[in-house]
Amino acid sequence: METKKYPLSKTLKRMLANAWIENKKLFGRVVLYMIIAGIYPFFAVVLPKLLIGVLETNGDNVEDSIKQVVMIVGGFFILAGSFGFLQAYIHDADYNKISRLRLNCLNVTFTKLLTMDYKYREDAQFLDQYNLAFESTSSNDNGVEGIYHKLYDMPAGVVSILILALLIGWKNPLILLGILLNIVVGLLVEKTANGYQYSMREEEGKAHRRKDYYYKTTYDFAYGKDLRLFGFEKRIIDNYNFEISQYVKITRLVQNKQLRLGVLSLLAALVSDALTYGLLIVGVIRGMSIADFSMYLSAVITLTTLLITFSKDVAFVYKEGLYVEDFYRFIDADLGTKGGDREALAETLEVEFRNVTFRYPGTEKDIFKNLNFTIHKGEKLAIVGINGAGKSTLVKLMTGLFEPTEGEILINGIPQKEFDKQEYFKMFSVVFQDVKPIAFTIGENVSCASDDIQTAQILNCLERVGLGDKVKSFDKGLDQMMLKIIDENGTQFSGGESQKLMIARALYKDANMVILDEPTAALDALAEAEIYKDFDDLVAGKTSVYISHRLSSTKFCDKIALFDGNGLAEYGNHDELMELRGEYYHMFSVQGKYYKEESLG
Ligand SMILES: Nc1ncnc2c1ncn2[C@@H]1O[C@H](COP(=O)(O)OP(=O)(O)OP(=O)(O)O)[C@@H](O)[C@H]1O
Known part of the structure; x- marks a missing residue:
């Protein structure tokens, strides 16, 4: 497989282009979500300032204070409730549309797997690489779909961050600097940890393949008889446990690296907090109202949380982008030789x-x-x-x-x-x-087609291999489904009958x-x-x-x-x-x- 690298920006551009082709409306929805979810955190930031402000200005006038507090809290619930509801509603409604984008990628993967040259199916090195590519389309939370979800959420985060950064920066830019230091260190730490995890991916892929083999052996019915009669159970379980421990060793290496780097993040957070609290307390000493103090404090906490989430999201996109890159490389790789231009010969072969x-x-x-x-x-x-x-x-x-x-x-x-x-x-x-018959009908198994089936010809081929009576014994005849995996009423042929069916298929093809x-x-x-x-x-x-x-x-x-x-x-x-x-x-x-x-x- 080709190993050419290309930058994350190219991967993201391609992902966005694909999303545009498949669902243009989604881009409009992102803008709508960005506005609603972007403004939403601002309500919680302003609420303490308004409440404390009322209590401060009204002094002993309890009745007025209660009236204004009720109005503010009521207004807050109506506004924040509406924005919160809309935000959740749009997000939920679009979740499946984003999953659809991944399922389309999965379709592309399946098509590639079914059309690539057969030689790759017997190539262990290729299978390792294929597992990595497959990983990026196999879950809702990571890889392609994980990135799409982040790209959907992140613009709203940017809007909230800008509003709060303007508010805080206007008050004291130094506080912003402290927060930024915290975030930049966090981002670098995350990027280094993710880079390390990605560098371990081949080893992880191999360990995963071996562990998976033993796992599949335990539930694959084809092995069921041998495993029991030849007493392989203990060996399989021991090997599975060994492979799991190898897999855990690799993941532990990654976790240890993350832990060590995490200390740096913690230090940066401590410095940032000390700066924020120090500057706000100095502000109060110099005459800042308690209402403003509480608003700025709430703004700083919210902004820090949003920036941490945002930086984690950036690091996530960066990390998962590498896996998506693997996926695109697999999709782009020339794995199916088309061959030349000659058509099939119509004569007997030498x-x-x-x-x-x-x-x-x-x-x-x-x-x-x-x-x-x-x-x-x-x-x-x-x-x-x-x-x-x-x-x-x-x-x-x-x-x-x-x-x-x-x-x-x-x-x-x-x-x-x-x-x-x-x-x-x-x-x-x-x-x-x-x-191995496929879970299609008997007719489809012989003709290898789902339409334009030559029923008489199929029956003739089945007769010739001695399966005529067997097929006639089914109410549905040629339409009888095979195997029980898709249709629980499917039929299971014996080894010899399956072999006869394959001979009938070869006869029908008449090559x-x-x-x-x-x-x-x-x-x-x-x-x-x-x-x-x-x-x-x-x-x-x-x-x-x-x-x-x-x-x-x-x-x-x-x-x-x-x-x-x-x-x-x-x-x-x-x-x-x-x-x-x-x-x-x-x-x-x-x-x-x-x-x-x-x-x-
Ligand atoms: N995908 C593969 N990768 C590497 N070696 C392979 C692969 N497939 C088969 N071999 C090896 O090639 C050799 C020939 O295998 P092949 O299946 O052609 O033998 P065969 O004569 O058909 O055997 P049998 O009579 O047991 O069916 C064997 O040593 C086998 O281990």
């Missing part, structure tokens, strides 16, 4: 690996080195090999989910890079090892090339035999790749490629590889013996 070397990002080991081989037009290729030999990696390369580190892949002689990414994907129907990455691992023997029997029909003359650990499946393929962890070790048809008496022969003999023993038994 795939050539030419001197392909591949290493996963951030790793040292080459999964393939100078790999050369071709899958010819219309050929059925079986890929076999031990676990971790690189079979699935080969599929990811073939389908353009990852690009070769060196060398190139050619489709009908055309370099893979020349194709538009989306067009390129159109040419492949793939069934992956780890099948130029079919790739099945262990598509029968979860199927029972009968279902697997059915799929094998119909394999020719399923791929219907298309170029196809079939990855399986069950070597019986290689028999109906034209060619077999055996990978052994160091690349392509053996290549040929079944008879040729058996004659070679190499690894394939060995694997086939072991599996054959096992099958024979099983059938004899």
Whole structure:
């Protein structure tokens, strides 16, 4: 990801520009709120002066004093009450509009995540950075929304501060100076503490990712069985506790720094208070009325509070602005290669690996080195090999989910890079090892679309994989929702049924090339035999790749490629590889013996 820095002003400008595009009226509301909330604190400042003034001037005339006090207090309640009510009403009404601005940013994040190149999803370094970017859109109080709330509140604070600063400065500018000293020190302290916190963000992000992993493992149902049956509970809890302690260590470092810096703020506040009280008391000695004394004192206290809030808000915007910057960098980063301009081919495919070397990002080991081989037009290729030999990696390369580190892949002689990414994907129907239906309807899961669904075609594909009766058993048929997470009446397919559903999806797509990455691992023997029997029909003359650990499946393929962890070790048809008496022969003999023993038994 790009790490270019840009100033806070640019981040704020962009945030304001986005807000302007999304809700222009909000700017008018900010002005209205600024006037009402800006004047509001002034009432409380003047009230003591008016009350003490009445009591001072009326002396023994109790009746007049009571009348005037009642009028002042009544007037205060009406005015301050109305302003207070309006302020709260406008603020509450606009809160959701501001939250909406964040939700729009979240939408942009989701779109980016869904459209970025797949390789980033398997890249731990990228995931750390993504977590940081995601942080700035994940809460009401921080990041994007936190700043928008502050930008909404701060103009009102400025109005109050100006009114009170004028009042106090007019009386004695030295008092203002004391308050300003307090605020400037506070601001510098806050800025330093926040800068330190931000500098720890990468470590914090990593600790957060690890802690989060264990947290999610505890409630992710997919792990539920293994955790219990293999007694992982204690280990998970111990690891979770360890990661929490690591996380706390980092946050404690930040807190300690904040505490040490806080002493400076305290000293500045003491100096400022001494100056304020000293100057006001000297004023009284020189003849200032008690009513004025109380008003100025109240003004100083209110102004100090407002300035502290304001300086905290500035520091907050500065700190959170850095996180929002991370978010914009993520949004701006070029994470999705569009590829070239070529459209999908309409013909049968030939795939050539030419001197392909591949290493996963951030790793040292080459999964393939100078790999050369071709899958010819219309050929059925079986890929076999031990676990971790690189079979699935080969599929990811073939389908353009990852690009070769060196060398190139050619489709009908055309370099893979020349194709538009989306067009390129159109040419492949793939069934992956780890099948997961999405919480959509069955029809949508097969067609991958929500409109223009070819019902007859979907049903036909489902029939062909043996799911016809299952779908007919639902009242809603193809409209039956899958999984229970969105719809509690959703259906839960077994592992094998899910695998069949994915094969139906691949059939429906009817792409130029079919790739099945262990598509029968979860199927029972009968279902697997059915799929094998119909394999020719399923791929219907298309170029196809079939990855399986069950070597019986290689028999109906034209060619077999055996990978052994160091690349392509053996290549040929079944008879040729058996004659070679190499690894394939060995694997086939072991599996054959096992099958024979099983059938004899
Ligand atoms: N995202 C990744 N980052 C780093 N290494 C990876 C990544 N994905 C896979 N690998 C490594 O690449 C190697 C090949 O993995 P691959 O999944 O392609 O093997 P496979 O032959 O399909 O294995 P299996 O038969 O178990 O499915 C393995 O050593 C694996 O650990």
